[in-house]
Amino acid sequence: MPRAMTASDKDMWGRGLSMLLLGFICYAFPWSVFAAQPETVLRIQGSNTIGAKLGPALVKGMLEEEGLRAVHQTPGDRENEVHIVAHDAQGKEIQVELAAHGSSTGFVALKESSADLAASSRPIKDAEAQDLSSFGDLRSQHAEQVIAIDGLAIILHPGNPLRALTTAQLAAVFAGEVKTWEELGGKGGAIHLYARDDQSGTYDTFKELVLVRQGKALAATAQRFESNDKLSAAVSADPQGIGFVGLASINQARALAIADGDSLAMPPSAELIATEDYPLSRRLFLYMKPGEQNRWAKALVQFAQSARGQAIVGQSGFVAQQVLAIKVQTKQDMPENYRELASNAQRLSVNFRFQEGSATLDNKAQRDVQRVLDYLKQTNKLEQKVVLVGFGDPKADPQRAELLSKLRAMAVRRELTKGGVTLRDVTGLGDELPVAANTAEEGRIRNRRVEVWVY
Missing domain, CATH: 3.40.190.10 (Periplasmic binding protein-like II)
Known part of the structure; x- marks a missing residue:
C-alpha cells in the first residue's frame, strides 16, 4: 500500500513542478518578452512625407538636446512605423512612437487621443478643425506649427x-x-x-x-x-x-x-x-491640441523651430526657414523699380503672407518676423537698408490693387518697426509678377505677399 505524502514530499513535488514549468516557459517564450518595456512618452501620427525621414531626425535631435543617451531607432509594429528609443540620466529607457500612414490619420488620432502630435503635409481642413473644435482652435499660433517648407x-x-x-x-x-x-x-x-x-x-x-x-x-x-x-x-x-x-x-x-x-x-x-513662389510649394506642419500638457510634445515643437532643428530640416532634404540673402537675376519683363532692386540689392528667402481674407499675418509670417529681425541684427542692416515690396491679385481698378499691395507691405513694416528697424522704402506693385494663377482663391492668396530686400 503506497504511503501517504508527507509535507516534505509535497514541498519537493511543488519545487520540482515549478522548475519544470519555468523551464517550459523559458523554452517556449524568449526572455525578452518579460523584460521591462520602454515607457512611451510621445506619440506622433500622420504624414509619410514627415514621418519617413524628417520626423525621426527631429525626434533624435530633440532627445539629444534634452540630454538623453544612446538614442537609436527601431522598427515599429507595422510598415512606415518606427520607435525612437533613448535612456535618461537615471538609465530609464523611454521611446517616441511615430506612425506615418498619411496626414488625415494624424487628425483622427488627435481626436481619439491616440497621438499627442499630428504630422501633416497640408493645412488642417475645415471639417477636421471643426471635428477637433472641442479641444480648442487647431489653427491658432500655438496649435499650428510650420516646421519646414x-x-x-x-x-x-x-x-x-x-x-x-x-x-x-x-x-x-x-x-x-x-x-x-x-x-x-x-x-x-x-x-x-x-x-x-x-x-x-x-x-x-x-x-x-x-x-x-x-x-x-x-x-x-x-x-x-x-x-x-x-x-x-x-x-x-x-x-x-x-x-x-x-x-x-x-x-x-x-x-x-x-x-x-x-x-x-x-x-x-x-x-x-x-519663398513659396514655386507653384507646388507647400508647408509641413505639426499640430497639437491647444493647452497640450505633454512636455515632450512641447519640447519637440520648440526644437523644430530652433536653429538646430531647422538645420536638421535642411539635412533631411527639405527647405529650412532660416533667412538668407539671394541675388536675383534681372529680367526685361520686370517693372523698372523692381529691376533696379534686383540690380542693386538682394532678396531675403522669405515671403510674408496673410490669413485668408485678412490683412493679418498668418502663423508662419508671425514667426518669420522674428527670423527676419534676427537676420537684420546679425548683418547690421537695421538702419535704412530694408525695402518691402507688396504684391496682390488683380482688381477692377489697378490703382486699388496697387494700394492694397502697399497696405500689406505696411502691415509688415509695423511689425519690423517694433523690432527697431528703420526702413529705406515701402512700395506696392499690385498684381505684377504673379507666382500663381488668379483663377482660384488659393492662387490669389499666394499672390498676396510681401518680399523683403536688403542693400
Missing part, C-alpha cells in the same frame, strides 16, 4: 527629355485625358501614372493645387503608393512614368519645371520653395 516635385524617368509643364497640362495628364508623351511634345508612347494614396497629404496637396483647380479627378489607372520613396523608385525605373513626391524623395528621378497661370516655369529649387 517642401516642394511637390513632378518627377520623370531621368531619360525623359521633357523639361516643363503647366499645372493645366499636369491636370490633363493625371486625369487620363492626355495619354501619350507625344501629345506633350515629347516621345515615349503611353504615359504611366504614379500617385500617392488617398490618406496622403502629398496627394491632398496635388489634388487641391492641380486637379481640383482644373475641375478634374485622378485617373483610375494611376498606381498608388503609401510611400514617397517607393513611388520615386518606381518612376525612376519606368521610362514612361510620371509621378509626384515630396522634395526629399526625388532621389534618382528628374524633376520638371512647373508654371501656374501667368507665372514663369519654375524648378523646385531651394530658393523658390523657401
Whole structure:
C-alpha cells in the first residue's frame, strides 16, 4: 500500500513542478518578452512625407538636446512605423512612437487621443478643425506649427527629355485625358501614372493645387503608393512614368519645371520653395491640441523651430526657414523699380503672407518676423537698408490693387518697426509678377505677399 505524502514530499513535488514549468516557459517564450518595456512618452501620427525621414531626425535631435543617451531607432509594429528609443540620466529607457500612414490619420488620432502630435503635409481642413473644435482652435499660433517648407516635385524617368509643364497640362495628364508623351511634345508612347494614396497629404496637396483647380479627378489607372520613396523608385525605373513626391524623395528621378497661370516655369529649387513662389510649394506642419500638457510634445515643437532643428530640416532634404540673402537675376519683363532692386540689392528667402481674407499675418509670417529681425541684427542692416515690396491679385481698378499691395507691405513694416528697424522704402506693385494663377482663391492668396530686400 503506497504511503501517504508527507509535507516534505509535497514541498519537493511543488519545487520540482515549478522548475519544470519555468523551464517550459523559458523554452517556449524568449526572455525578452518579460523584460521591462520602454515607457512611451510621445506619440506622433500622420504624414509619410514627415514621418519617413524628417520626423525621426527631429525626434533624435530633440532627445539629444534634452540630454538623453544612446538614442537609436527601431522598427515599429507595422510598415512606415518606427520607435525612437533613448535612456535618461537615471538609465530609464523611454521611446517616441511615430506612425506615418498619411496626414488625415494624424487628425483622427488627435481626436481619439491616440497621438499627442499630428504630422501633416497640408493645412488642417475645415471639417477636421471643426471635428477637433472641442479641444480648442487647431489653427491658432500655438496649435499650428510650420516646421519646414517642401516642394511637390513632378518627377520623370531621368531619360525623359521633357523639361516643363503647366499645372493645366499636369491636370490633363493625371486625369487620363492626355495619354501619350507625344501629345506633350515629347516621345515615349503611353504615359504611366504614379500617385500617392488617398490618406496622403502629398496627394491632398496635388489634388487641391492641380486637379481640383482644373475641375478634374485622378485617373483610375494611376498606381498608388503609401510611400514617397517607393513611388520615386518606381518612376525612376519606368521610362514612361510620371509621378509626384515630396522634395526629399526625388532621389534618382528628374524633376520638371512647373508654371501656374501667368507665372514663369519654375524648378523646385531651394530658393523658390523657401519663398513659396514655386507653384507646388507647400508647408509641413505639426499640430497639437491647444493647452497640450505633454512636455515632450512641447519640447519637440520648440526644437523644430530652433536653429538646430531647422538645420536638421535642411539635412533631411527639405527647405529650412532660416533667412538668407539671394541675388536675383534681372529680367526685361520686370517693372523698372523692381529691376533696379534686383540690380542693386538682394532678396531675403522669405515671403510674408496673410490669413485668408485678412490683412493679418498668418502663423508662419508671425514667426518669420522674428527670423527676419534676427537676420537684420546679425548683418547690421537695421538702419535704412530694408525695402518691402507688396504684391496682390488683380482688381477692377489697378490703382486699388496697387494700394492694397502697399497696405500689406505696411502691415509688415509695423511689425519690423517694433523690432527697431528703420526702413529705406515701402512700395506696392499690385498684381505684377504673379507666382500663381488668379483663377482660384488659393492662387490669389499666394499672390498676396510681401518680399523683403536688403542693400
